[in-house]
Amino acid sequence: MRMIDTHFHIGVIPHEWQHILGLCELDTVIVPSDQMIPDYSTLDMVKDHYDRILTEKTENAHDFGIFNVFLAVTFPMWGLPVTLLDKGIDLMGQYIGKPRVVGVGEAGMDTVTVEHEEVVFKAMVAFAKAHNVPIIVHTPPPRHSPYLGREKTDYDKRKVMERIIKILVNSGIDPKKVVLDHMNKETLEMAWDYGSWLGLSCCLDKLSGPEIVSFYREYGPDRFIVNSEWGFSGGGNRSVPKVVVDMKAANAPLEDIQKMVFYNAKTLFNLPI
Ligand SMILES: [Zn+2]
Ligand SMILES: [Zn+2]
Numbered sequence: 001m002r003m004i005d006t007h008f009h010i011g012v013i014p015h016e017w018q019h020i021l022g023l024c025e026l027d028t029v030i031v032p033s034d035q036m037i038p039d040y041s042t043l044d045m046v047k048d049h050y051d052r053i054l055t056e057k058t059e060n061a062h063d064f065g066i067f068n069v070f071l072a073v074t075f076p077m078w079g080l081p082v083t084l085l086d087k088g089i090d091l092m093g094q095y096i097g098k099p100r101v102v103g104v105g106e107a108g109m110d111t112v113t114v115e116h117e118e119v120v121f122k123a124m125v126a127f128a129k130a131h132n133v134p135i136i137v138h139t140p141p142p143r144h145s146p147y148l149g150r151e152k153t154d155y156d157k158r159k160v161m162e163r164i165i166k167i168l169v170n171s172g173i174d175p176k177k178v179v180l181d182h183m184n185k186e187t188l189e190m191a192w193d194y195g196s197w198l199g200l201s202c203c204l205d206k207l208s209g210p211e212i213v214s215f216y217r218e219y220g221p222d223r224f225i226v227n228s229e230w231g232f233s234g235g236g237n238r239s240v241p242k243v244v245v246d247m248k249a250a251n252a253p254l255e256d257i258q259k260m261v262f263y264n265a266k267t268l269f270n271l272p273i
Contacts, residue, residue, distance in 0.1 A: 001258060004028040004265040005240045007106070007136065007181060007201060007227035010057045011049075013237050015064060022065020024241040025090060028273055029061070030265070032072045032106035032136050033209065037079040043091055046076060052093055058100075068273050071095075072105040072136050077120040085123055089174055096131050102269045104128040105136025109164055111154045122167055124164065129173040134268050136199070137180050139164060152187035161187045165194050179225055179268060182206055188215065192223075197268050200260075201229035202239035209239070209246030225264045 005021070008029035031053050033046070040046060050073060058069040058184075073095050075088035095101045107124035109117040128135035140160045168178060180191045183197030184207065191198055200212050206229060207215075216224065228239040241259055247257045266273065 001025060001246060001254070001261070002027060003240050003244065003261045004030070004271070005237075006179070006225050006269070007029045007032060007199065007228050007229045008237070009034065009230060010053060010061065010069065012230070015060065017148075017237050018061055018066055019064040020238055021241070022061075024238075026067055026240055028068040028070070028271065029047065029066055030070045030072060030102065030136075030238075030269060031057070033074050033076075035074050035077050035106050035108070035138060037076045040076055040079040041085055043080070046080070046088065047091060054098075054100060054164060061106045068100075068271070070100050070102045070105040070269065070271065072103055072134075072202060074107045074124060076107050077107070077117055077119055082116050082119055085120060089127055092127060093131075096127075096133060102271065103134040103136065104131075106138040107135060108138030108140075108181075109139045110138075112156060112159045112163065113154055118163070118167070121164070122171070125168060125171045125173055128177065129171060131170060134177045134179065135173070137164060137168070137178060137196075139180055139182050139191075141182050141184075141201075157184070157186045158190065159174055159210070161190055165190065168194065168196075177268075181227070182229065183215075185211075190220075192219065197225050197264065200224050200226050200243075202226060203229050203237075205230075209243045212243050213246050213250045213252070216256070217250075217254060221252075221259040221264075222258045223264070225268065226261050 003026040010031045029133045128196035140157050175195040179199045182201045183198050226243050228237045
């Protein structure tokens with residue numbers, strides 16, 4: 001069964017794993033450029049990050065059977081100062097029309113109060129809307145704390161999700177151009193009501209295969225997009241094929257599985273594959 005992984009941080013995925021994925025017929029990936037690059041300090045480094053994905057990372061992946069590598073561009077909200085935002089957006093503008101650059105992302109928020117997250121996220125949503133391209137929206141994962149030492153309440157997932165959805169609604173962007181990624185039990189219902197696509201990230205600190213099966217049972221296959229995200233620990237980047245196995249084991253019809261691991265992503269990103 002052909003598969004797409006829509007959240008594939010290719011720079012940190014070992015070649016052996018990429019080869020296993022290629023052998024599993026996962027032949028297409030979308031690489032969100034990193035929004036968290038603490039050691040970046042200039043836009044030249046961001047440009048270099050985009051370029052490496054579009055050249056050497058793409059060529060390597062091709063050798064392993066991942067024949068199609070697409071890029072989403074973003075401004076790293078952790079790493080570069082907001083004073084570089086306008087220039088960062090100019091840089092994104094130079095890339096968005098290029099072949100294999102299919103959208104914006106990842107861009108999103110992790111906290112209730114950190115102001116620069118909102119400034120950057122609003123700018124990314126406006127950019128996606130202006131260029132009429134999809135946006136991969138990062139929503140807070142359960143055990144992720146980018147700002148050590150802050151109050152726990154600042155990471156309330158439901159509150160952050162409310163904030164994200166409010167910004168999306170106010171922007172007027174078409175929900176069908178949005179994938180709210182890293183869904184979990186706490187946030188899924190709210191996100192469902194917004195009307196966008198919903199990303200199910202299967203890796204150690206997010207969802208398990210059986211949880212994804214249970215969401216499928218409850219909501220059906222039409223709006224879910226399965227991906228691996230960071231996928232660290234225990235081979236998580238192999239999680240899209242693993243989810244296929246879990247869904248087959250649960251007797252889900254092949255047609256439904258194909259929607260969640262291939263066709264929904266192909267539609268959202270309008271992929272020429
Ligand atoms: Zn993310
Ligand atoms: Zn990510």
